Amino acid sequence: MVTTPLLPSDYLDLVSPLRAGADLRGRIEAVHPETGDAASIVIRPGRGWRGHAAGQYVRIGVDVDGVRLWRAYSITSPTNRQDGRVTITVKAIPDGKVSNHLVREAKPGTLIQLDQATGDFVLPQAKPAKVLYLTAGSGITPVMGMLRDTEFDDVVMVHCAPQPHDVIFRSELHDLVADKKLRLTEVHTDTDGMLDIARLDDLVPDWAERETWACGPAGLLDAAEEHWTEHGVQERLHTERFRPSIVVAGDGGEVTFSTTGKTVDADGATPLLDVGEEAGVLMPSGCRMGICFGCITPLKAGAVRDLRTGEITEAEPGVLIQTCVSAAAGPCDIER
Numbered sequence: 001m002v003t004t005p006l007l008p009s010d011y012l013d014l015v016s017p018l019r020a021g022a023d024l025r026g027r028i029e030a031v032h033p034e035t036g037d038a039a040s041i042v043i044r045p046g047r048g049w050r051g052h053a054a055g056q057y058v059r060i061g062v063d064v065d066g067v068r069l070w071r072a073y074s075i076t077s078p079t080n081r082q083d084g085r086v087t088i089t090v091k092a093i094p095d096g097k098v099s100n101h102l103v104r105e106a107k108p109g110t111l112i113q114l115d116q117a118t119g120d121f122v123l124p125q126a127k128p129a130k131v132l133y134l135t136a137g138s139g140i141t142p143v144m145g146m147l148r149d150t151e152f153d154d155v156v157m158v159h160c161a162p163q164p165h166d167v168i169f170r171s172e173l174h175d176l177v178a179d180k181k182l183r184l185t186e187v188h189t190d191t192d193g194m195l196d197i198a199r200l201d202d203l204v205p206d207w208a209e210r211e212t213w214a215c216g217p218a219g220l221l222d223a224a225e226e227h228w229t230e231h232g233v234q235e236r237l238h239t240e241r242f243r244p245s246i247v248v249a250g251d252g253g254e255v256t257f258s259t260t261g262k263t264v265d266a267d268g269a270t271p272l273l274d275v276g277e278e279a280g281v282l283m284p285s286g287c288r289m290g291i292c293f294g295c296i297t298p299l300k301a302g303a304v305r306d307l308r309t310g311e312i313t314e315a316e317p318g319v320l321i322q323t324c325v326s327a328a329a330g331p332c333d334i335e336r
Helices: 008-015 097-104 137-149 170-178 197-203 218-230 272-278
Strands: 025-035 038-045 057-064 067-074 086-091 111-114 131-136 155-161 183-188 211-215 237-240 253-257 262-266 296-306 312-314 320-322 326-334
Touching: 025 086, 038 097, 038 111, 057 086, 057 097, 067 086, 067 097, 067 137, 086 097, 086 137, 131 137, 131 218, 137 155, 137 211, 170 183, 197 218, 211 218, 218 237, 253 272, 262 272, 272 326, 320 326
Parallel strands: 131 155, 131 211, 155 183, 211 237, 253 326
Antiparallel strands: 025 038, 025 111, 038 086, 057 067, 057 111, 253 262, 296 312, 296 320, 296 326
């Protein structure tokens, strides 16, 4: 009665937001620039944090312009960091609300929401004799977590970035090279062109003998999967995709978010998750690539198109859709 209309836990959140038993949160303690458009965010997680495996990612909830937005980022710190902190490394992307906020505006002391770490892009229990990391752009982030966590006797990295100054962690990578803990090949795409996967025969002659972890744009991963399959060693390739491959766009239409009463026009190529967030609707989300099902929402009316397959889903009682990989295929009503 004393705390009504709030609960006692609401007051405890003000005093000790990272306490055990509270909703899992984290506090940003530092922001370290890595390149002109990338930064590592040091986070002190709450007491409910269960740790992570190298290569996994974490969903974080950040308040931007009064709207809580969720995004998933790879954890780049080792699993045994002594101070218990974790780091994520974020590359600001054009029109990326959360990535630009974290890289350019996030301040120490800011509280964020956290989920537990997840993902199966991880190292095996038994160390392989030879390792290859094949990365491009921000695809280096989960691999950096692996490099910082586990040493191998024979590890090679091929990394693609537009120019040398665009290579995230470049100084640390070259320190590993100097210590003979890594063999590194940088492909600077502005001058060298995009990596032709067949070049691996020259860059890493024994690539087929290596256990390989690859992360980067869809084109690189598609080429790698085809190349490894053609050579009959597909079981040695492990890939991580940050975004789905969009193959077909819908027709677009008027989207109604019936719970909030907002109606907006949407094209046939923009995920309904983005449409809702842009309209100020509180949209649940997670991986944003159709894997975690954190964005599942009832479709009350109309039809949507799966951006990965082109499949049309029409509304009927009990139908749920993944808003991160679905676009309007005509007028539709989303229960948000």
